[in-house]
Amino acid sequence: MSEYPSSWPLSLHDAAQVRALDARLMAAGTPGAVLMQRAAQAAWRALRRRWPQLRKLCVLAGPGNNGGDGYLLAVLARRAGWDVQVYSLADPARLRDAAAQAYAEACAQGVQVQPWHAEAVLDGLLVDAMLGTGLAGELREPYATAVARINASGLPCLALDIPSGLCADTGRLWGAAVRADLTVTFIALKLGLFTGAGPDQVGELCFADLQADAALCAAAPAMAQRLTAGNLQRLPARPRTTHKGRCGRLLVVGGERGYGGAALLAAQSGLRGGAGMVSLATREEHVAGALARCPELMVRGLLSSGQLLALLPGHDVLVVGPGLGQGAWGRSLLTAAAQFEGAQVWDADALNLLAAGRVQIRAGAVLTPHPGEAARLLGCSLVEVQDDRPAAALRLAQRYQAVVVLKGAGSLVTDGHALRLCEHGHPAMAGPGLGDVLAGLIGALLAQGLAALPASELAVWLHARAGERLGQAGRGLLASELVGVIRELLEEHSPCCN
Structure with a gap:
């Protein structure tokens, strides 16, 4: 692999540290909805660079902010004239705050959102926006089936923040995890992306700091430091x-x-x-x-x-x-x-x-x-x-x-x-x-x-x-x-x- 950009942070964090950093950024004046919009835009730029010829997007959206990122990415693709399909693996009515706003925006833009089912048709570029860093135990249904379907599809896959099923803290698999071709991770680098099973699951790794306050990020507690020259x-x-x-x-x-x-x-x-x-x-x-x-x-x-x-x-x-x-x-x-x-x-x-x-x-x-x-x-x-x-x-x-x-x-x-x-x-x-x-x-x-x-x-x-x-x-x-x-x-x- 090649050297990651020198602009990337040296610190590696666990999920709790990243959640705490999110909270500090929002308390300092950056609304969660703004961070989510920036995450979707960063993912959109990365996928257009990686797959410039594609025009079809299939998003699998989960119950939290990771799902919200997926809904907003679907909005960007829809505005660009792509064929867009979203499968919701959790009741959208239970979404809260920025994730609920993202779902509402997707519906207002005419994005097709259907409940996930085992026979759902997967086509185009698959987007894993299911669980992110929120998973802390073995995969359960319907996520286990969705992960298996993604991995068996042979289709290109983009994971938002971290492949679903991969532990952000340790790089272990929670039973199974999405094998992504490209992972765009946000705000801070997660330790689990770099060790354990992580390197086999993330594919190409991109980092987007979402314009977060550099001083706040630098002061955040971390699990480890990357070795660089x-x-x-x-x-x-x-x-x-x-x-x-x-x-x-x-x-x-x-x-x-x-x-x-x-x-x-x-x-x-x-x-x-x-x-x-x-x-x-x-x-x-x-x-x-x-x-x-x-x-x-x-x-x-x-x-x-x-x-x-x-x-x-x-x-x-x-x-x-x-x-x-x-x-x-x-x-x-x-x-x-x-x-x-x-x-x-x-x-x-x-x-x-x-x-x-x-x-x-x-x-x-x-x-x-x-x-x-x-x-x-x-x-x-x-x-x-x-x-x-x-x-x-x-x-x-x-x-x-x-x-x-x-x-x-x-x-x-x-x-x-x-x-x-x-x-x-x-x-x-x-x-x-x-x-x-x-x-x-x-x-x-x-x-x-x-x-x-x-x-x-x-x-x-x-x-x-x-x-x-x-x-x-x-x-x-x-x-x-x-x-x-x-x-x-x-x-x-x-x-x-x-």
């Missing part, structure tokens, strides 16, 4: 007299028999991420192959935890877990690694062993779980993690007193207080080794002096942007290909020299 910490430029000893000493531990590539990827990523010296502690069988692939590494074959304990004092940062395995060798090394007093990144099997109670972790480490690992660490199901990814990330950070990177679509980074979201990435990144590259990159940024939270934020963003750049070529992306592109992106973001 402008709000990420930068590495300082290096003095001309810099030498490798001043750029951090990183140690990667992992690579059980059969999994040597994982630890090697993390180590290579550490080098390309700018760490001054990178060591790899792995199985003896992998030493020759690692040196052949990357002679810049210092590679040590380990038989025992005692050998690792002897290595630890010579390093600033430890990345442990890629390819570590959960056997006796991996368990003994992790027990030793846990005694390291410097910055730590725990990934992959280190997290699985932590979840199994095999070892304790020092406060202040970075944990990089995918959803399955997060579920094991929390003692819950994968579904529970994915249904509320923000809560899962925060719980993990608080439980382990760590910075947590919860990977997946809409990756989340948190220290248990601040919550950051990365909206970038590409489906071609669904392959082995990508997490190992990320772990090594976090280690490299820690080695160069960034604190755990800003290092994790920058690494997640660089990793995702590299995946986007390479993903343009389609399937078959190799994790090793990311390493060079990450180096290029890091130089663009934090130039090595002034």
